[in-house]
Amino acid sequence: MCRPVTDAGFILLADQREQIIDHARREAPYECCGLISANEAGVAVTVHEMTNILHSKVTFEMDPEEQLAVMTELKDSDVLHLAAIYHSHPRNAAYPSAIDLNLGGYGNLLHLIVSLADEEPDLRAFRIRDGGCEEASLLVVA
Numbered sequence: 197m198c199r200p201v202t203d204a205g206f207i208l209l210a211d212q213r214e215q216i217i218d219h220a221r222r223e224a225p226y227e228c229c230g231l232i233s234a235n236e237a238g239v240a241v242t243v244h245e246m247t248n249i250l251h252s253k254v255t256f257e258m259d260p261e262e263q264l265a266v267m268t269e270l271k272d273s274d275v276l277h278l279a280a281i282y283h284s285h286p287r288n289a290a291y292p293s294a295i296d297l298n299l300g301g302y303g304n305l306l307h308l309i310v311s312l313a314d315e316e317p318d319l320r321a322f323r324i325r326d327g328g329c330e331e332a333s334l335l336v337v338a
Contacts (some may be wrong), residue, residue, distance in 0.1 A: 205333030207239040215243045217317045220284035220310045229256040234279035282308035290318040292329045
């Protein structure tokens with residue numbers, strides 16, 4: 197069980213939320229994955245869709261060349277940074293799986309999970325550390 201929300205949150209634009217959901221729907225029944233860059237205020241700027249090279253229904257691994265391209269782009273930016281990763285759960289809840297927890301998270305990066313298990317997609321944010329998780333505040337704005 198994840199601990200409740202304790203942070204100030206992450207701001208995602210409604211169009212970016214829809215982009216993540218569309219990515220998940222296109223890749224279903226496999227998990228999709230990607231990166232999100234943000235500005236210094238913690239507002240998402242770009243959703244970078246990645247290829248899940250595992251083509252798996254239960255886990256993901258981002259294409260390393262695509263990751264490198266995004267990291268190189270962000271390294272040269274004075275205003276953007278890597279803020280979050282995301283992936284989908286095509287048939288399960290938007291909650292970290294045992295596999296997600298065992299991967300141990302990605303440092304201080306936020307981890308967004310989109311679920312397609314119900315008719316209405318569910319997108320939630322977490323911080324995953326040391327085999328545990330904490331739900332994070334996710335604000336979607338127009």
